[in-house]
Amino acid sequence: MRKAITGHKAVAEAMRQIEPDVVAVYPITPQSEIAEYYADYVHNGLVRTELIPVESEHSALSACIGAAAAGGRVMTATSSQGLALMVEVLYIAAGLRLPIVMALANRSLSAPINIHCDHSDAYLARDSGAVEIFTENAQEAYDYTLMAQKIAEDMRVRLPVIVNLDGFTLTHTVQPVDLLEDEVAKKFVGEFKPIYPLLDVDHPVTWGPFAMPDYYFELKRAQQAGMEAVPEVFLAVQEEFSKISGRSYQGFFEAYKLADAEYALVVLGSTAGTAKVAVDELRARGLKVGLLKPWLWRPFPAKEVAEALAHVKAVAVLDRAFSFGTMGALFEDVAAALYPLVKRPILTNYIYGLGGRDTTVYDLVRVLEELPKLEKTEWALRYIGLRE
Amino acid sequence: MPSIKVLAEREEKGVRFTGGHTLCAGCAEPMVVRTVLNAIADPVVVASPTGCLEVATSRFPGTAWNVPWIHVAFENAAAVISGVEAAYKALRKKGLMDRRVRFVVFAGDGGTYDIGLQALSGALERGHDFLYVCLNNEAYMNTGVQRSSATPKCAAATTAPVGEAIPGKPQERKDLTEIVAAHGIPYVAQAAVSHLIDLANKVERAMNYEGPKFINVLTTCPLGWRTPRDSAIQQAKLAVETRYWPLYEVIEGRYKINYKPKERVPIEEWLKTQGRFRHLFRDPRGQELIAQIQAEVDRRWEALLQKEKCFGAGT
Numbered sequence: 176m177r178k179a180i181t182g183h184k185a186v187a188e189a190m191r192q193i194e195p196d197v198v199a200v201y202p203i204t205p206q207s208e209i210a211e212y213y214a215d216y217v218h219n220g221l222v223r224t225e226l227i228p229v230e231s232e233h234s235a236l237s238a239c240i241g242a243a244a245a246g247g248r249v250m251t252a253t254s255s256q257g258l259a260l261m262v263e264v265l266y267i268a269a270g271l272r273l274p275i276v277m278a279l280a281n282r283s284l285s286a287p288i289n290i291h292c293d294h295s296d297a298y299l300a301r302d303s304g305a306v307e308i309f310t311e312n313a314q315e316a317y318d319y320t321l322m323a324q325k326i327a328e329d330m331r332v333r334l335p336v337i338v339n340l341d342g343f344t345l346t347h348t349v350q351p352v353d354l355l356e357d358e359v360a361k362k363f364v365g366e367f368k369p370i371y372p373l374l375d376v377d378h379p380v381t382w383g384p385f386a387m388p389d390y391y392f393e394l395k396r397a398q399q400a401g402m403e404a405v406p407e408v409f410l411a412v413q414e415e416f417s418k419i420s421g422r423s424y425q426g427f428f429e430a431y432k433l434a435d436a437e438y439a440l441v442v443l444g445s446t447a448g449t450a451k452v453a454v455d456e457l458r459a460r461g462l463k464v465g466l467l468k469p470w471l472w473r474p475f476p477a478k479e480v481a482e483a484l485a486h487v488k489a490v491a492v493l494d495r496a497f498s499f500g501t502m503g504a505l506f507e508d509v510a511a512a513l514y515p516l517v518k519r520p521i522l523t524n525y526i527y528g529l530g531g532r533d534t535t536v537y538d539l540v541r542v543l544e545e546l547p548k549l550e551k552t553e554w555a556l557r558y559i560g561l562r563e
Numbered sequence: 564m565p566s567i568k569v570l571a572e573r574e575e576k577g578v579r580f581t582g583g584h585t586l587c588a589g590c591a592e593p594m595v596v597r598t599v600l601n602a603i604a605d606p607v608v609v610a611s612p613t614g615c616l617e618v619a620t621s622r623f624p625g626t627a628w629n630v631p632w633i634h635v636a637f638e639n640a641a642a643v644i645s646g647v648e649a650a651y652k653a654l655r656k657k658g659l660m661d662r663r664v665r666f667v668v669f670a671g672d673g674g675t676y677d678i679g680l681q682a683l684s685g686a687l688e689r690g691h692d693f694l695y696v697c698l699n700n701e702a703y704m705n706t707g708v709q710r711s712s713a714t715p716k717c718a719a720a721t722t723a724p725v726g727e728a729i730p731g732k733p734q735e736r737k738d739l740t741e742i743v744a745a746h747g748i749p750y751v752a753q754a755a756v757s758h759l760i761d762l763a764n765k766v767e768r769a770m771n772y773e774g775p776k777f778i779n780v781l782t783t784c785p786l787g788w789r790t791p792r793d794s795a796i797q798q799a800k801l802a803v804e805t806r807y808w809p810l811y812e813v814i815e816g817r818y819k820i821n822y823k824p825k826e827r828v829p830i831e832e833w834l835k836t837q838g839r840f841r842h843l844f845r846d847p848r849g850q851e852l853i854a855q856i857q858a859e860v861d862r863r864w865e866a867l868l869q870k871e872k873c874f875g876a877g878t
């Protein structure tokens with residue numbers, strides 16, 4: 176069923192179809208409409224979910240943790256400062272292996288305060304132990320919200336999953352989205368199977384114990400095993416979803432005209448849509464260019480990224496956030512991925528689009544046109560659309 | 564009301580909180596925890612924030628908890644229990660839970676008065692069905708006796724030491740019980756580890772109400788108060804007798820003082836038994852400070868009497 180809806184509505188519709196037992200959420204621009212749509216569903220009896228209108232994002236995720244440990248399926252959504260406030264307990268959600276799915280309407284972090292898109296919030300969660308998925312448009316945000324639930328709840332994974340969608344660019348723009356029938360979506364997601372739920376009062380379990388140097392390391396190693404299981408599960412879930420949706424999701428990233436490309440961009444989120452137009456324009460002029468758009472960012476599919484980029488002469492990696500004091504985080508991922516190759520592409524790193532700064536097709540055409548001029552990998556930041 | 568016999572029978576039938584934990588010798592917390600859990604007949608799920616109780620009862624791979632128990636972080640026990648209770652409601656709606664389960668938080672004063680106050684206020688306002696028990700030992704004992712907003716004026720704490728310029732904590736303690744009562748929840752009470760039957764009765768009365776319930780329990784810490792290890796009960800009892808810690812309830816907005824000491828025992832009698840106030844009896848400024856402490860104790864007691872008079876059960 177094709178509908179013209181915003182990214183907010185697309186995510187909210189996926190949540191309605193998943194119908195979690197508990198949603199705990201706190202308003203923040205540009206996420207608020209997800210909370211508003213879901214409150215509408217609850218207040219109109221469309222879902223049986225217990226909605227907890229918490230007093231902060233910290234409590235939103237804390238309540239999600241309590242609800243998930245109790246034995247419920249839970250979801251939340253946030254943005255920017257809200258994610259920053261959640262970070263303490265995001266690490267705990269991952270450490271407790273709780274399959275909480277969260278939409279993150281990407282927005283810059285203060286200061287200065289700004290409500291528009293960049294990826295500094297997503298980058299803040301990078302080492303939290305949550306799986307992170309990026310989406311290019313409202314369709315992908317809808318599709319991956321459904322897939323995220325299945326990935327999170329897989330017994331091999333059992334980790335929180337963040338579905339990133341660019342604030343305003345995706346959340347507030349109306350786009351055509353194909354929605355699954357409710358029954359099809361529900362069947363795909365399936366029943367939630369809690370592990371050691373608190374509410375199984377006849378089998379009491381201690382959640383969140385204190386682990387000293389004699390056990391802490393082993394418990395964290397077990398958590399890493401959950402992360403290591405993600406790629407296999409991710410591909411299996413994509414395959415199943417592709418079958419029921421008729422949309423083709425194959426692999427950890429979309430490789431757009433990359434197979435024979437000599438020059439390429441690597442970019443996360445909605446800017447990949449702009450990048451495709453830039454690639455097409457340069458292809459029309461005979462330049463062999465392509466794009467790699469990661470869907471799965473954590474865990475980072477290093478081996479596959481290296482294979483996909485091995486033949487390329489030069490690659491521009493675009494980061495929509497600083498990792499102050501070093502190169503962009505995505506750039507460092509790509510550079511590390513390529514390191515084992517004997518013959519590596521030349522790399523360069525651009526910071527772009529901070530605080531909602533627009534990135535145009537022309538900007539990306541210029542980035543691609545610069546690539547043939549590079550003689551070696553640059554360990555210095557370049558900027559797109561910055562006044563200096 | 565649960566008698567000692569009933570409490571003892573429940574303890575024998577199924578120990579909910581076992582020995583073998585690493586709480587200090589003389590710590591009053593286990594007595595409060597056992598009494599509260601034994602006063603509730605239904606199955607319970609317990610949440611605790613970071614603190615003495617959490618650290619001393621959950622060291623992996625052991626546990627002192629024979630009921631479902633969860634710890635997440637320091638400031639969020641009320642939010643965590645909100646989630647547990649909401650999941651319970653959701654599963655009941657779906658017909659997946661048929662048993663009556665009760666929800667209890669055991670939290671220290673740091674996790675309640677200070678870092679956890681926002682989460683507590685949110686959970687109270689939203690009306691979740693749970694009992695929140697504050698094990699108030701009047702400082703951050705787990706991290707080494709740092710001052711909290713529950714620490715009494717002039718008490719020595721490691722972040723409010725007795726120095727040449729400033730003798731201990733300069734500020735009065737926060738009156739959290741009244742702040743909680745202002746939320747208009749069905750049941751609020753103060754209790755003390757010295758009055759365990761009173762505590763058990765309060766828990767039982769509280770559990771008759773749907774919605775948030777809060778009991779602030781004065782829970783002696785011999786380590787932080789610098790008192791003998793066998794003095795926890797006497798210490799709390801003296802706090803009640805001096806009217807420093809009145810035993811009272813606010814049930815659906817109605818005040819009831821459960822115990823009115825016949826004689827006015829001076830606060831000095833309580834202060835002089837504790838190492839954390841020792842400087843007040845050595846320093847020439849001590850007598851004036853004790854007078855200030857007494858004045859505040861009197862003011863609060865008078866205010867409470869007025870509240871009972873104006874908003875008591877008989878009004």
